Amino acid sequence: MKLSYKQCSIDNLETLILVSRKTFIDAFERQNNPEDFKQYMRQAFDKNEIKNQLLDKNMIFYLVYTMHDLVGYFKLNKNEAQKEKFKNSCVELERFYVLKTFQNQGIGALMLLKVLNIARQYGGDFLWLGVWQKNKDAIRFYELQGFKKFESHPYFIGKDQQIDWIMKKNFNS
Secondary structure, X not given: OOOEEEXXXXXXXXXXXXXXXXXXXXXXXXXXXXXXXXXXXXXXXOHHHHHHHHHOXXXXXXXXXXXXXXXXXXXXXXXXXXXXXXXXOEEEEEEEEEOHHHOOOOHHHHHHHHHHHHHHHOOOOEEEEEEEOOOHHHHHHHHHOOOEEEEEEEEEEOOEEEEEEEEEEEOOO
């Protein structure tokens, strides 16, 4: 399957907000307290919040398409935009989502190859991400792609403190 990647600009704000909300709701709404989830959604996917992130040179979003369809998106953070600071230089994959109707078609693996190619250009030793410890399907996917758990950190959905596994993949592996 051939995918195309479009680095987002402010012109893509509305599309980015729609795909961000849709994929996050599909992935996590049923497993979370409704009030906490609504609070998180209002903050994380607020139009001004996403706009500010698009304007930050250290936060890079890409929309992913097949020939005709938007299938997903991802977000990379570099330098001070990263949620964690590690001893070695690295790049964070903060968001990585495939729309539900396009899952289980190999799109995620193809997207991840592109993510790794882009992240390598920013320098550093590895790509890292946080994944909810209860998201077993995502953990299995990342492990199959060569990521290893090396730490954990708290992640809040509203007032609910959850634990994300921090996984990394060295650029030389």
